[in-house]
Amino acid sequence: MALKAKPINQLTPRQLQLLKTIAGFQASRCYSPTIGELACELGISRSTVFEHIGELRKKGLLSASAGRARSLKPTSKAQELLNRLANHGSDSYYQPPLGIPLVGRVAAGSPIEAIENIELLSLSSHFAADDNTFALEVRGDSMVDDDIRSGDYVICRRTPVANNGQLVIAIVDNENATLKRFHKEKTQVRLEPANADYDPIYSDNCRIEGVVIGLVRKF
Numbered sequence: 026m027a028l029k030a031k032p033i034n035q036l037t038p039r040q041l042q043l044l045k046t047i048a049g050f051q052a053s054r055c056y057s058p059t060i061g062e063l064a065c066e067l068g069i070s071r072s073t074v075f076e077h078i079g080e081l082r083k084k085g086l087l088s089a090s091a092g093r094a095r096s097l098k099p100t101s102k103a104q105e106l107l108n109r110l111a112n113h114g115s116d117s118y119y120q121p122p123l124g125i126p127l128v129g130r131v132a133a134g135s136p137i138e139a140i141e142n143i144e145l146l147s148l149s150s151h152f153a154a155d156d157n158t159f160a161l162e163v164r165g166d167s168m169v170d171d172d173i174r175s176g177d178y179v180i181c182r183r184t185p186v187a188n189n190g191q192l193v194i195a196i197v198d199n200e201n202a203t204l205k206r207f208h209k210e211k212t213q214v215r216l217e218p219a220n221a222d223y224d225p226i227y228s229d230n231c232r233i234e235g236v237v238i239g240l241v242r243k244f
Contacts, residue, residue, distance in 0.1 A: 037156060039067075043077050044087070050066075057096060086100055129161060131179070132165050133173060133218075157183040157184075158181070162178055163204060166222075167219065170221075171219040173192075177240055177241065177242045178241040181235035184235055187207045187233050190206055191206065193205065194234045195233055195234065205225075213229045214229070215227055
């Protein structure tokens, strides 16, 4: 059965690169790579590798066994895709995504759990739609004095570091995502709201997921 082009169109360049790397690793070493090895090979973070693996599994292109470090394996569907690309070249089959991934919602009040979403926000003409760009819908009013309102979309660049005063997407206590201004203090981080009704969030367990580079508002 001929493989349709649609699954290839649904892959980002990084996802295709990851799939090829896993297949090549298995072919040359006869065992699967770990997430750490993939991160090192591709020069990206482990969390980014994990996210792409999740997307490839959803698309039926990767299988894995729970609890096993070296269980990643391209499915028969993925192998057919890779064989077809090898025979015909990937450029004629790949089409870039239609927009920036809208990956969930982020609190602008009390932190809330960041929930994954697979919608696309078509902003490619204004922002670079690559693996390091993503969008989040704002919920809450703690940033209104910075003119960021509930229902707005913030466009973010994925990065683990930020400068003092930058607007960031921060993960607090490994589970809660919030939009605030970042300030590094001596022993902790201060996440500053832009609304006098809210207190700053102080944390010694804070991870930066990205910095805000744009804003989109619906009227």
